[in-house]
Every structure is written in C-alpha cells, then in structure tokens.
Amino acid sequence: MKTENLAIYLRSNEFLNSDHQSVQDFAQDVIYDAKDTVEKVSRLYYAVRDGFRYDPYRLDFSKEAMKASSLLKRDYGYCVEKSCLFAAACRAIGVPSRLGFANVKNHIGTAKLEAVLKTDVLVFHGYAEIYLNGKWIKVTPVFNKELCEKLNVKPLDFNPDSDSIFQEYNEKGGKFMEYLHQYGHFGDIPYEFFMGELIKHYPHLTSKLQERNLLHIK
Numbered sequence: 001m002k003t004e005n006l007a008i009y010l011r012s013n014e015f016l017n018s019d020h021q022s023v024q025d026f027a028q029d030v031i032y033d034a035k036d037t038v039e040k041v042s043r044l045y046y047a048v049r050d051g052f053r054y055d056p057y058r059l060d061f062s063k064e065a066m067k068a069s070s071l072l073k074r075d076y077g078y079c080v081e082k083s084c085l086f087a088a089a090c091r092a093i094g095v096p097s098r099l100g101f102a103n104v105k106n107h108i109g110t111a112k113l114e115a116v117l118k119t120d121v122l123v124f125h126g127y128a129e130i131y132l133n134g135k136w137i138k139v140t141p142v143f144n145k146e147l148c149e150k151l152n153v154k155p156l157d158f159n160p161d162s163d164s165i166f167q168e169y170n171e172k173g174g175k176f177m178e179y180l181h182q183y184g185h186f187g188d189i190p191y192e193f194f195m196g197e198l199i200k201h202y203p204h205l206t207s208k209l210q211e212r213n214l215l216h217i218k
Contacts, residue, residue, distance in 0.1 A: 009096035009131065012088075015189040015191070016097075018091035018092040020067075020068070020088075023089060023092055026072055030043045030044055031093060038160045041095055044089045044090060047089075049144055049155070050146075051075070052071060052075055052085075054077070054143050055078060057112075066080065066081060066084065078142075079125050079142045080101075080194075083126040083141065087128045087130070095131065096130065097128060098185045099126060100183075101125065101126055101184070102124075102181060102182045103123050103125065104180060105121050105177065117202060121201070123202065124197050127165050133161070137160070138164070139156075139165065142156075165179075
C-alpha cells in the first residue's frame with residue numbers, strides 16, 4: 001500500500017496560514033506546559049471550540065476574512081473558520097491536519113437561521129481531520145459549550161482515538177444533526193469550489209454578499 005505523504009498537511013497555505021505569527025503565538029500560548037502531543041491537540045481543540053463563539057449570522061466569505069489568522073482578531077466564527085484555525089494551529093505544532101466538508105441537516109436549527117438560508121440544510125459545513133497516533137481522526141471544534149447547553153445538546157468532546165464530528169441526538173433523544181453529503185478532505189479551503197456550492201444552494205444570498213464585498217468569485 002502506498003505511504004501517504006503527510007508533509008503536505010504540515011505546510012502553511014493561503015487559508016491554513018500556520019506560519020503566521022499570530023497563529024504560532026496562539027498555539028504556543030495554549031500548549032505552553034502540555035506534556036505530550038495528545039494533550040497539546042486537546043488543548044487546542046477546546047481553546048477553539050469554547051474560545052470563539054459559533055456565530056453563523058455574521059458571515060464574511062472574502063479570502064482575507066477566511067484565513068486562520070483573521071479569526072484571532074475576533075471572538076466568534078462559523079464552522080469553516082473555526083475548523084481552519086484549529087487545523088492551522090495543529091500544523092503550527094507539527095501535527096498533520098486537513099479540512100473536511102459536508103452538507104448537513106440541522107433538525108433543531110433556529111428559526112432565524114432557517115429564515116436566512118431558506119432551508120434547514122447547511123452547505124459546506126466544515127470540520128477538521130488530524131493525524132494522531134498513526135491514523136486520521138475527524139473532529140469538530142465548532143459548537144461552543146455555552147451554545148450546546150442552550151440547545152440542550154451534549155458538547156462534542158475531543159477523542160484522540162475516534163471520530164467526533166456531530167451530535168446525532170439531543171439530550172432528550174430527538175434527532176439533532178445528520179450528514180447528507182460528504183465532499184471529502186482538502187489540504188486547504190477549496191475557495192472557488194466552496195463559493196460555487198454556496199451560490200448553487202443559496203442563490204438568494206449571493207448578490208447581497210457581493211454588494212457588501214463579502215463574497216469574491218471569479
């Protein structure tokens with residue numbers, strides 16, 4: 001079996017700009033006295049999950065805003081931004097990482113979000129994949145603990161041994177989220193592909209975002 005080239009998942013990229021000084025400083029501040037790699041990754045996971053509120057309403061799809069370093073200028077972000085920062089921080093400490101994307105259905109999405117999107121399907125939902133203990137695992141450092149408690153959903157905890165990507169049921173047993181379509185994994189945000197999917201699924205948002213210079217497409 002062909003050996004996978006992990007080096008490509010350690011490089012700094014346009015969006016996963018792990019060589020940016022602010023990303024480097026963030027990672028080092030979080031892991032400063034951690035004893036091993038698992039503890040370092042775990043600390044980064046919770047620092048991103050709970051240190052930046054999940055906010056799907058203040059969206060900026062400009063290239064500059066989507067860089068990992070840009071999230072460090074504020075205390076909120078949505079799934080792609082938060083996963084991007086986590087993955088970049090992992091690369092900054094020498095842990096291979098990449099991004100995964102999927103369309104998901106939120107069964108208890110807020111009326112406000114569904115009114116904006118005109119659907120309960122979240123397109124190009126982002127999560128991260130890290131190479132740890134000899135294998136790839138999927139993690140979602142997205143939904144902060146405070147939000148999960150408000151939605152009556154158990155927060156997704158970091159598990160170094162297996163995937164942790166979605167809360168399938170809320171704490172009352174009702175269905176919460178399901179994955180409808182997987183796009184696969186990528187070494188960086190596939191910007192043009194991502195924008196194309198947003199335009200296809202949310203055409204009513206395209207002109208509004210372009211007018212505000214929040215969406216850049218060729």
